[in-house]
Amino acid sequence: MAQSHPCPPKNSWKSKMNQAKLHRLVSDQFREKDSNALFDLRLTTNLSLIQHLFFSLYAEEEHSEAFKKLLNQLPKLFATRPDALKKQDVQRLKDGNWYQSQKIMGMQLYVEHFNKDLKGLQHKIPYLKELGINFVHMMPITTRPKGESDGGYAVNSYHEVDKKYGTKEDLLELTSEFRKQGIFLMLDFVVNHTSNEFSWAKKAMKGDKKYQGYYYTFEDDTIPKEYEKTLPEVFPETSPGNFTHIPEMNKWVMTVFNTYQWDLNYTNPEVFMEMLANLVKLVNMGVDVVRFDALAFLWKKIGTISQNLPEAHNLIALFRMCLQVVAPGVVLLAEAIVAPTDIIKYFGEDQKEGNECEIAYNASLMALLWNSIATKKTQLLYKSWAHVPPKPKDCTWINYIRCHDDIGLGYENNLLYELGLNPEMHRKFLLDYYCQRLDWSPATGQVFMYNPKTGDGRITGSAASLLGLEKGLAQNDPEMIEGSIAKIIMLHGITFAFGGIPLIYAGDEIGTLNDYSYLKDKSKKNDSRWLNRPMQDWDMIAKLDDEKRPQAKIFHALQKLIRIRKENPVFADCNDVQLYHTGNDHILVFERSNSKKEGLLVICNFDENPQVIETSWVKKLGYFAQGDPKDLVSNKKIEINSGLLEVLPYQMFWLQRA
Ligand code: GLC
Secondary structure, three states: OOOOOOOOHHHHHOOOOOHHHHHHHHHHHOOOOOHHHHHHHHHHHHHHHHHHHHHHHOOHHHHHHHHHHHHHHHHHHHHOOOHHHHHHHHHHHHHOOHHHOOOOOEEEEOHHHHHOOHHHHHHOHHHHHHHOOOEEEEOOOEOOOOOOOHHHOOOOOOOOEOOOOOOHHHHHHHHHHHHHOOOEEEEEEOOOEEEOOOHHHHHHHOOOHHHHOOEOEEOOOHHHHHHHOOOOOOOOOOOOOOEEEEOOOOEEEEOOOOOOEEEEOOOOHHHHHHHHHHHHHHHOOOOOEEEEOOHHHOOOOOOOOOOOOHHHHHHHHHHHHHHHHHOOOOEEEEOOOOOHHHHHHHHOOHHHOOOOOOEEEOHHHHHHHHHHHHHOOOHHHHHHHHHOOOOOOOOEEEEOOOOOOOEOOOOOHHHHHHOOOOHHHHHHHHHHHHOOOOOOOOOOOEEEEEEOOOOEEEEEOOHHHHOOHHHHHHOOOHHHHHHHHHHHHHHHHHHHHOOOEEEEEOOHHHOOOOOHHHHHOOOOOOOHHHHHOOOOOHHHHOOOOOOOOHHHHHHHHHHHHHHHHHHOHHHOOOOOOEEEOOOOOOEEEEEEEOOOOOEEEEEEEOOOOOEEEEOHHHHHOOOOOOOOOEEOOOOEEOOOOOOEEEEOOOOEEEEEEO
8 A cells, every 4th residue: 555755755854853754764774674673673763762751650660570571572562463564564664654645535434333344344345435535433343331332432352343343354354455455444442441341340340459450449439539629520411420439349440431431540550561462452453543542531640630641641652652663554543632732742742742643633623613613703713723833744633524422612711702702601602503502503413411510511413414404404495405515515625625634424425414313222312422423324325326415415525525635735734734814704714835836725615695805915825826726626717807706605715826
């Protein structure tokens, strides 16, 4: 799966050299292509960092034996890596930052909601290819408790495939087919917690002290009460508090998410080493990107909110540095849905720069897009983006408009104040707008996890339903339907063009509506995120030739935008996104450019009325150097007569500077 390096070498060498680049250099320098020799070189290259990170977490006086054990463990883990993947690792090192390529286009899916099981998914590869998808985030597929399991995020095992999805052989067959067809696979590593049925939890419940030490367990609630003073609640409606009393062992255990998800105790180095082994088993099944689930929560400290702590960063970098020695072709995605300034830190800072996670969710852009739709204005997006620190050159975003989770309203209060908005009232307005409390709003979402103690709430709903398609169809309102189609296309188009890996939630490409069937399922009805995890509608997909259908319009428009993205290197992420103010608060403009002077100017209107922008500055950027510029979306040259460019409601231009 050779992918040429998307950014010109000159550009990329300007950045600080991270360990991955050092490995590339080292493996190029040495003629020796024996994989064991390369492993030794990688270990030597990363060793001092591994040592530093390990002892920053585990005091040397107490844990020098554990460190020796880790050093012993790494070659053993490498020995378990299949030859085909070892070969691919070396090739990936050569290929460079494949994840920054414009050729990558992602889709997130629940296997059972897509096409039943792993074999079913394999069967639908042609559909993925037809749309242009070559990166798949498959939601958890390993064994989990019967009944509630947080969609598999309560894990009973890190590598046993749950039989409802098929067998391990089915998974291996699928990953090998993906490799043949040039499709990258992302799987979750649920690194923060296991289920209460995981073997360690079961042993702990039986009184085994060793395994009780794998979790945060307490004799009574004295220490838990100290933690609770500052810990927020993740699921306040269904799982209030952060500790659960377990009668079987008569102890309290930390359960930050659901009561059946026990937080792992990483202050114990044995936990780190066992989890590293689990991680390697997972990637050895053919995983290209590991989604580090809930990684902000990995380290806990009394008196703090126990998120984004410096020790959590050191721990993640330690995982990264060890995995890089064993499986250098695998990259990490940070699932940190936190403040923009905190997200950036998961790319690594200082010595860790570029050595923590290569990819992170662009949760900031996602939340700001929803704010812009509801307010029809883009000022908060501009203001907030100006506060996002630059990311390291070798790192990239996953850009998305929504995922399987809820949409949180994590805007910075001081910026809301600067815009003259009261943060509390503004959040209430957004919840009202999206969750059916305003008659005039086209959205049909629902409130998720409202916390009366803090007034916080989040939003659930499929993209199409949040953008008005459900209501438009129910009311047979052609204007609302057309508006929603335009919004669905524009929001996706922004994520395709922003720089990074776009990730479409399966079904959004055909405007799938909310799925209310979860209310009939006892194990799901208390979690309204299932509203936005609909079944893939293959009957509808069979009818996409009928161009008049809203679903067909969305599908064909996105398919075309994907094709355009893949054909134009300017879409590759070279850390070049630049926002421009136009003086019109309804408009968003950003530019992408590369060192070949190629440029792409994205212009979007978030208002329901046509808007105009003055264009002399666009000329200065060189877009008219060869006559009127072409809009890649409509494949037409744009004409500007009076010096003003008209942008229709929810229209998106992709102007090309050749
Ligand atoms: C992540 C997942 C979410 C899950 C949580 C706990 O945030 O995206 O779905 O509930 O982790 O594992």
